[in-house]
Amino acid sequence: MLPQLSQLKVIAFDADDTLFVNEPYFQETEHKFCALMEDYLSHQSISQELFKIEIGNLPLYGYGIKGYILSMIEAAMKISNNTIPIEVVEKIVEYGKDLLEKPIELLDGVEDTLEKLYGKYKLVVATKGDLLDQRRKLHNSGLGKYFHHIEVMSDKQVKDYSDLLKRLEIEPHEFLMIGNSLKSDVLPVLEVGGSAIHIPFHTTWEHEKIHHKVVHPHFTTIEQISEVLGFFAF
Missing domain, CATH: 3.40.50.1000 (HAD superfamily/HAD-like)
Known part of the structure; x- marks a missing residue:
């Protein structure tokens, strides 16, 4: 061997x-994002849309939390047909900052x-x-x-x-x-x-x-x- x-x-x-540890923190954030957007789609559909946007953005943003934040904002805009209030965007940015401050x-x-x-x-x-x-x-x-x-x-x-x-x-x-x-x-x-x-x-x-x-x-x-x-x- x-x-x-x-x-x-x-x-x-x-x-x-x-x-x-890393991925469990992202999954925790995704659950919060799905709950934030649940008035528009099911959690499964929201997750699928976010994943599709993440993958599409990899050539632009690469891997990491900052690209993930931008992908969540883009997903929220698409899911809501550009009707989300600024408070939702602020909440998504807050989720991203929480990710960046997670303990090691x-x-x-x-x-x-x-x-x-x-x-x-x-x-x-x-x-x-x-x-x-x-x-x-x-x-x-x-x-x-x-x-x-x-x-x-x-x-x-x-x-x-x-x-x-x-x-x-x-x-x-x-x-x-x-x-x-x-x-x-x-x-x-x-x-x-x-x-x-x-x-x-x-x-x-x-x-x-x-x-x-x-x-x-x-x-x-x-x-x-x-x-x-x-x-x-x-």
């Missing part, structure tokens, strides 16, 4: 829902795992989202001291990982990616020639889901981050 780890130089970690909740075993790997491998963060927000979360989490490099990526496609490897000055077989998304943290890394470990999180954004089994000699799945340590001899 994962034969390339003997040549490993860099271990990269996704941030949201790999190091600390580390997942079990994260800091202990990073502490044991620190100094033995070059550790980096490779995550999507808003640059300012992700740097804030990492700073507030207290985890920044473990990482040699923080890469906030506009997307996680093969080219994005290839560019990251060039910046790190390593070959694909010297790279391991650990994250909760098969779509973003596993498949493109395997395609570029690296290794990947998937740690499923109980809540996953619909856009990050894939519906087929991944089988590859340089890939495995674990239940919690501390199991990563079992792949290395200390």
Whole structure:
């Protein structure tokens, strides 16, 4: 299993829902948004409309809370046929600010795992989202001291990982990616020639889901981050 780890130089970690909690906060906000707009449509229809607008806006806004706020406002305008009062817009902005101020909740075993790997491998963060927000979360989490490099990526496609490897000055077989998304943290890394470990999180954004089994000699799945340590001899 994962034969390339003997040549490993860099271990990269996704941030949201790999190091600390993220998606449940978005789902909580979506529930509040649906309740805010329930005079117009069912909650399911509101969720579907918001999701469609979010995906359509990704090329413009990228990933992150600020783009999500704008997508909620756009969805509210469309759902209401441009009749929502300014108070609704103010409430949506308030929801977004609440998201930005959520406390950082580390997942079990994260800091202990990073502490044991620190100094033995070059550790980096490779995550999507808003640059300012992700740097804030990492700073507030207290985890920044473990990482040699923080890469906030506009997307996680093969080219994005290839560019990251060039910046790190390593070959694909010297790279391991650990994250909760098969779509973003596993498949493109395997395609570029690296290794990947998937740690499923109980809540996953619909856009990050894939519906087929991944089988590859340089890939495995674990239940919690501390199991990563079992792949290395200390």
